[in-house]
Amino acid sequence: MNIPTKVVITGAGATSPYGVGVTALWEGLKAGRGCMHLVEALQSLPMVKTKVAATVPDIDYSYIPRRDRRSMSRMALYAYAAAKEALLQAGYEKAPQGLGFFMGSTLNSISKWMEITGYCHGNHLELVKTSDFLQIMNHSPLATVSQALKINGPCVGASDACATGLMNIGLAYLAVKAGFVKQALCGGTEEYHPMFSACFDIMQATSYNFNDKPNESCRPFDANRTGLVASEGCGLLFVESEESAKARGVKILAEIIGFSSNTETENMAYPSAQTLRECMQNALADAHIEPQAVDLLNAHATGTIIGDIAESQAAQTVFGSGVKINSLKGHLGHSMGASGGLETIACLKMLEEGVLLPTQNLEKLDERCAPLSYVRAQEQRPVNIIVKNSFAIGGNNCTAVLRSPL
Secondary structure, eight states: OOOOOOEEEEEEEEEETTEESHHHHHHHHHHTOOOEEEOHHHHTOTTOOOOEEEOOOOOOOTTSOHHHHTTOOHHHHHHHHHHHHHHHHTTOSSOOTTOEEEEEOSSSOHHHHHHHHHHHHTTOGGGOOHHHHHHHSTTHHHHHHHHHHTOOSOEEOOOOGGGHHHHHHHHHHHHHHTTSOSEEEEEEEEOOOHHHHHHHHHTTOBOOTTTTSGGGSOOTTBTTOOOBOEEOEEEEEEEEEHHHHHHHTOOOOEEEEEEEEEEOOSOSSOOOHHHHHHHHHHHHHHHTOOGGGOSEEEOOOOSOHHHHHHHHHHHHHHHOTTOEEEOSHHHHOBOGGGHHHHHHHHHHHHHHHTEEOOOTTOOSBOTTSOOOEEOOSOEEOOOOEEEEEEEOTTSEEEEEEEEOOO
């Protein structure tokens, strides 16, 4: 009888508005430290209501060889740092032979696109360099980081907007489970540009009421929320078969026991509770667990009115009103393609330390949100299973189920 392949996580790497490294991310989240700030470029745009974002602090990337660094956009630099950290934690100085790489982003480098557009308008296309083109390819971070780190297995970059990070984790999980690869790096990366804020603002999805207090701007599930705050960063995991991890004697951080993805077909911008419910139910079925076994639902919840309500209603249908639920967007903002990876890393730390993080800025629950057990203060308690949601504009939804190592 064939024994199903167990897929485990043995490494994690992060670049976030808290700085480089998983430790910086986790310490910032645990302390409830704010990382949102006013953006100068938005101040001069009176038609854009939101003026706030959460960005990665200045980092010295000179340790990356120049021949690799010159072709990297900011999001690729974020990914390189995260990939190195994940590899090291998994026990590798260099990428192992045949390593898979599953990583994407919502868009490629808007900053570089704007620079090239300036050349076009000035009729100076001769100024466009090969390295410029390498920074605007759809799979630019995937390609440049895989070249720099000599990752020679299959490299696949799913781009599913806000679900990108978790979608690539799910694809890596399926690839390892099916035997397509033995080991893989996976997640998502994103670099902020004011265009993101402006576009979300046009869709009436950005926060604007708390600009005098930037760190109170994103308020998932709160009655006074006004929308999301755009962010950036990179979150990557190293996943492999349990057999591989045990043979190498490395520490297992968690097991991925279930994954599901589906698509909303009725509206490009707003999810339905039914579609979200089905996504979570399918993930639980893949994990072969009952809803009552779940200790925490880490929601996608971005602080938008329709999205928060739909997700909470779907959660109540699946888990009942007693489920513990939180969102990390009030801490981190919405890092779009990177959010699924960064928030999954936070889930790993919650499993490891037996702590539930609160939803930052949740003071008065919106009565239209389902009556769930919202985590409003840090809770120390046993945590064995966490369900993680990522839902995207465009209708791409995914849910993963994580379990503490047995």
